[in-house]
Amino acid sequence: METKTKRIEKLEDYEGFVEKFQHKKTTDDCYTPPIIYDSVLAWVKEEIGVPSHLEIVRPFYPGGDYETVDYTGKVVIDNPPFSILSKIIKFYKERNIPFFLFAPRMTCLSGVIASMQNLTAVFIAGESGTIIYENGACVPTAFVTNMAGDLKIWVSETLSEKINMVNKSSEKSLPKYIYPDEVFKAADSGLCAELKIDRADTLPVNALDCQRPHKKAIFGKGFLLTAKAAKAAKAAKAAKAAKAAKAGNIICWELSQREKDMIAARESANDGKVV
Numbered sequence: 001m002e003t004k005t006k007r008i009e010k011l012e013d014y015e016g017f018v019e020k021f022q023h024k025k026t027t028d029d030c031y032t033p034p035i036i037y038d039s040v041l042a043w044v045k046e047e048i049g050v051p052s053h054l055e056i057v058r059p060f061y062p063g064g065d066y067e068t069v070d071y072t073g074k075v076v077i078d079n080p081p082f083s084i085l086s087k088i089i090k091f092y093k094e095r096n097i098p099f100f101l102f103a104p105r106m107t108c109l110s111g112v113i114a115s116m117q118n119l120t121a122v123f124i125a126g127e128s129g130t131i132i133y134e135n136g137a138c139v140p141t142a143f144v145t146n147m148a149g150d151l152k153i154w155v156s157e158t159l160s161e162k163i164n165m166v167n168k169s170s171e172k173s174l175p176k177y178i179y180p181d182e183v184f185k186a187a188d189s190g191l192c193a194e195l196k197i198d199r200a201d202t203l204p205v206n207a208l209d210c211q212r213p214h215k216k217a218i219f220g221k222g223f224l225l226t227a228k229a230a231k232a233a234k235a236a237k238a239a240k241a242a243k244a245a246k247a248g249n250i251i252c253w254e255l256s257q258r259e260k261d262m263i264a265a266r267e268s269a270n271d272g273k274v275v
Contacts, residue, residue: 031134032079032102039162040143041077044100047158048147050075054098071097075147078102086112089119089144098147105129105140109153113144120148125160132167181230183208185222193239201229 044050058078059066066080066088079102080088092099093116100122103113108121122143123129131141148154179185183205184197203224207217225233245252255263 043159100145103142103144105142108142120151123155125155125157182225186220192236195236197229201226
């Protein structure tokens with residue numbers, strides 16, 4: 001009789017077999033989010049200008065053939081397949097078709113494209129110059145155009161502002177979890193200076209009770225600590241933070257013993273008040 005484990009192994013083997021024949025995504029699969037395209041289009045209209053008599057067309061879509069399009073009275077502003085970008089640019093240049101095309105940032109100043117006349121490479125100002133595409137890929141992106149006159153290179157801060165604004169709105173806002181001092185996780189080890197905790201002061205834990213209704217758990221699991229161990233862990237984290245601050249030329253002002261005594265006296269006085 002076939003066991004459940006064997007059935008799972010067969011299923012996984014089959015899925016792996018099928019995966020070998022599935023289409024692997026490349027930069028040609030990086031479809032442009034509408035909000036990104038609209039931002040780029042707005043920049044082109046503002047900074048370069050699109051004559052009112054020209055119709056803006058997007059010939060690059062799944063199954064489309066850009067070579068069969070009637071480009072009379074049209075301007076191309078689109079994201080073409082990067083793998084045949086040189087061929088596409090040559091096609092448009094030979095026919096005097098105005099275009100503004102997405103391009104790979106790292107190679108748009110090299111090879112055939114770099115040697116083409118009357119072609120401008122437009123860069124998003126900033127170190128990364130990335131765009132987040134529909135499939136979630138973050139691709140260093142630039143643009144090439146024959147609509148920017150004598151410019152060979154154009155690094156644009158205004159384009160960067162538009163793209164970065166959209167990228168930020170596209171990023172998922174992940175929650176940050178803050179755990180009680182009595183929980184010690186593997187990740188906490190990187191926040192501590194020298195620390196030793198006895199086995200007797202720990203209890204293994206996978207998830208806190210308050211996490212279970214939300215179907216959450218402690219990543220990598222962890223331990224519940226006794227009050228003594230929690231105090232030691234907290235001190236170790238403070239010591240590590242102090243070392244990091246010193247190394248970073250950050251001055252941490254600390255209370256003197258006199259000031260601590262003053263606070264203790266105030267707390268004692270407050271405890272003695274009759275409400």
